[in-house]
Amino acid sequence: MSGWSAALQPRFHARIDELPAAAWDSLRPDDNPFVSHAFLAALEATGCIRNDWGWQAHHLGLYEGEALVAAAPLYLKGNSHGEFVFDWSWASAWERAGGEYYPKLLNAVPYSPVTGPRLLAGRGRHAAALRQALVMAMRGEVDRLGLSSLHANFLQPDELPAFDDHWLTRTDVQFHWHNRGYADFDAFLAALNHKKRKNIRHERAQVARSGLQIGLRGGASLSRDEWRRVHALYESTFDAKGNHAALTRAFFLSLGDTLGDAVQLVLARD
Template sequence: MEIRIVKSMSKIERDDWKPLESRNFPFTDYDFLASLERSGSLGERTGWFPHFFAAYVDHRLIGALIAYLKTNSYGEYIFDWEWANGFHHHQIPYYPKLTSSIPFTPATGTKLLLHSDYDQKEIREEVDKALLSLVKSSSCSSIHHLFIPQDELQAWQGSGYHLRYSQQYHWHNHAYQCFDDFLAKLKGKRAKEVRRERRQIAEQGVAIELLTGDSLDQMASDRFYQFYLATLDKKHGLDYLTQEFFRLVFQSMQDRIVLCVASYEGDWVAASLSFQKGDHLYGRYWGSTASFRSLHFELCYYQMIDYAIAKGLKLFEAGAQGRHKIQRGFVPSWTYSAHKIFHPAFDRAIAEYIREEKRILDQAMEEDQNRSPYRPFISEKSPC
């Protein structure tokens, strides 16, 4: 087995990569990763430099770890700024570091893609050796695997990584037949609030439509980009993604994208962009150029829950953070990362940091679980 460090998706054939792609996770698709590069969303401007660890047997690609050499901590959503500050305070470089993650995407899914016809344990072990080799040659301070699935925790911990817990809010489809079926499972007050928020959309004269497939043309991508910029302006965020990125994914990933558009008097005033693959749905971006009550909740939550129910999807991840999601049917969920620090003193300090952080998060998780919007289980006929 040969492990090659590939610094651009353009060096890998699309047909060779396709058999490795995840069944439910669109962000490891060749087209998504290639669009990030081709659009100028990576590199010096944002501090993400592709370093894919590709495993070959007889020139056949049998596995790959998606990773990036990082010169900052922007766009990761697992925050290590305090760690970096600690390094810098002692005049020890924290960057570069090696991060296995999907740029600007706080969504859970494997970044270690393995061909089912080969020994997956062997591929993992060889990739891990190659990671350590690159760390030495590049003077990296650390390795970070972000938003990893739960079934990978034991393997990374066994390789000497510290496991770190974070929290998001996810929606699960319990075989709902329609949106009213979902509402029937909520506590009365919560269901009433959701109905009121949805009613406000029509009362304000806002029209909603979902665009998929051939409807996702360049005009749609360019209009959505303006909404993306509007959100960044409001939050003083960084424009990691370029206009060309949206043009490329709207063209190459039409079968993965769900664009939810709000119009007022015939003009687009807001939109949300989600990605679907298999039975999972991921809400990623949203923006608006006008203010309407409850519009964010309608585009980013309720319309996507409606869509997930109609399509029989099992999971909807609506992005990072947001305790307000609980009262709208989302439940607190753990997310996971794994970290290896190569400075002995900082390794011990960060291990203690992670243990204390987990203790605090356990309390927050318990509080959130006690705020569940769902009624105790009652077997009853669907209202649909």
């Protein structure tokens, strides 16, 4: 570590609102909403981050004097729920060997399996060094607290060099749709094989005949009653399988005010 980075002071925070929102957001390398101060603060303020659900905020800030120069969303986890990375077999093996796997330290966004920045260090010439300093500070905290392990989920590729050879890299598979510059929907269909084109046209025709009105709405335009209905639909997907919905109604009601049109909803009306 250079003399400059060695002078940085790590501080750990039990609430995101202990860190200044403007400074936190200025460190994001892009406009990914899931690591925005507003999104993380809304999770905490509306009862989504709770010790009895296995989440305890432990956010990291790196300071040069009193100036926040790098940060990471960080949590002490009492279980592995809400991560979308399934390490229960690791936990079982650790405990069979006589250890205590939980709590562990997790660098991630709760309930959101979305790849994005996890080591917030801006885009300046010191960004790479700051990301390394964040990782070193997290490792130091694991040692200080006597935790079993440190995990970082759904990182961006340019953050991987901050993690040295002592880390295990886990690669997962997700399916994403990308707009390849299609002139219109027919141009998109033309890029598919005959069977896929036929299936998509058939499915769209079924929707057209249903009489449903389908449209895109920005979060700021929804009324509180509409947000309540959206949450009820979200909750029903968990109820159907006997699972627990982690995002509260209060969180949904806050989205229009906190994130506005950064939230886009596809709504179907009869």
